[in-house]
């Protein structure tokens with residue numbers, strides 16, 4: 090990746106985009122994924138997924154955030170192999186049931202898309218590809234960018250709660266911890282900066298950022314001290330209104346829009362809020378703790394929005410190729426929640 094190059098004007102961001110475009114056309118960068126992998130084996134499958142997703146996202150736009158996050162979590166554990174979709178079994182607790190899970194949504198939706206695809210082409214299209222395509226189409230359907238999704242991912246047969254705990258970034262992480270974690274997946278600093286832009290859509294539960302509101306740092310319940318990297322007035326609003334339980338206490342299950350006022354539209358709202366210290370997660374605020382990352386955020390906020398779209402799309406394409414299984418590896422799961430044969 091071109092993450093070694095740093096710039097502070099959006100023209101340099103544009104220049105960087107072009108560098109990345111060139112770099113990512115290096116053969117082998119995408120394993121054996123290729124565009125239109127199912128053109129012969131299941132013609133029309135991409136259109137089928139796209140039509141279904143667009144139809145539903147129009148009615149239930151929050152599905153887009155759910156699918157995007159599912160795809161991210163999938164790719165960070167054992168590569169993009171749909172391991173996130175597997176149910177726990179008698180012998181193993183799955184990623185789904187790891188605490189970061191609590192808040193993953195969209196499993197039913199992916200299952201519905203997969204059922205449709207199975208009716209047309211039984212046993213041909215992997216769950217990992219269905220998820221990658223559906224996430225892309227859902228983001229495009231709410232007016233966000235689109236990106237190329239080469240296909241041919243194979244599904245894994247293992248899903249481990251412990252691996253999810255170890256490999257999914259935590260909202261309490263520092264910039265260094267986040268960049269290290271991204272680097273371990275072959276993603277650069279700038280992938281972290283642009284992919285965090287996904288938080289322009291969707292919601293978070295108060296439990297995901299409560300540590301910033303109450304007794305920061307670790308002063309105990311009832312303590313009013315808040316994270317100084319969070320805008321003070323916004324913190325008060327979160328504590329007194331958004332995360333307040335009817336009895337006056339703290340409601341860990343209450344939900345708050347990640348990008349207040351525009352959580353259904355894919356736009357620059359997240360980065361604007363970030364610069365005003367109004368992002369919910371400590372991992373969001375962490376982007377400002379690094380001078381170069383902060384400069385990137387400032388450049389992209391200056392617009393046009395299309396620049397962010399291109400950068401996000403490029404990083405999504407990279408994310409979607411992380412440690413993919415191809416060829417004879419893995420399998421094509423028939424039901425995304427269970428492996429084909431328990432002996433696998």
Ligand code: HEM
Pocket residue numbers: 153154155157158161192193194258259260261267281284285287288290291292293294295296297347370372
């Ligand atoms: C950089 C490290 C990241 C951390 C620590 C992180 C953490 C989180 C947390 C804690 C939530 C709130 C969950 C809840 O309370 O319901 C969330 C939501 C979300 N995240 Fe991230 N995230 C990160 C990166 C990403 C990336 C790379 C993507 C996608 C490309 C992404 C997409 C989303 C989306 C779309 C939501 C909203 C989900 C919904 O509405 O249900 N996140 N993230």
Ligand SMILES: *[C@@H]1O[C@H](CO)[C@@H](O)[C@H](O)[C@H]1NC(C)=O
Pocket residue numbers: 176424426427
């Ligand atoms: C997977 O788990 C979900 C939630 O517990 C359940 O509704 C679903 O039926 C399970 N799927 C299979 C194929 O066992």
Ligand SMILES: *[C@@H]1O[C@H](CO)[C@@H](O)[C@H](O)[C@H]1NC(C)=O
Pocket residue numbers: 185186187188190191192
């Ligand atoms: C998430 O995992 C916890 C165990 O860590 C489990 O108790 C809980 O039921 C899971 N939540 C969902 C929605 O699967």
Ligand SMILES: *[C@@H]1O[C@H](CO)[C@@H](O)[C@H](O)[C@H]1NC(C)=O
Pocket residue numbers: 304305306307308312313314
């Ligand atoms: C709240 O936390 C701060 C910082 O740790 C500490 O100085 C203060 O004494 C605590 N206040 C109460 C009421 O516990």
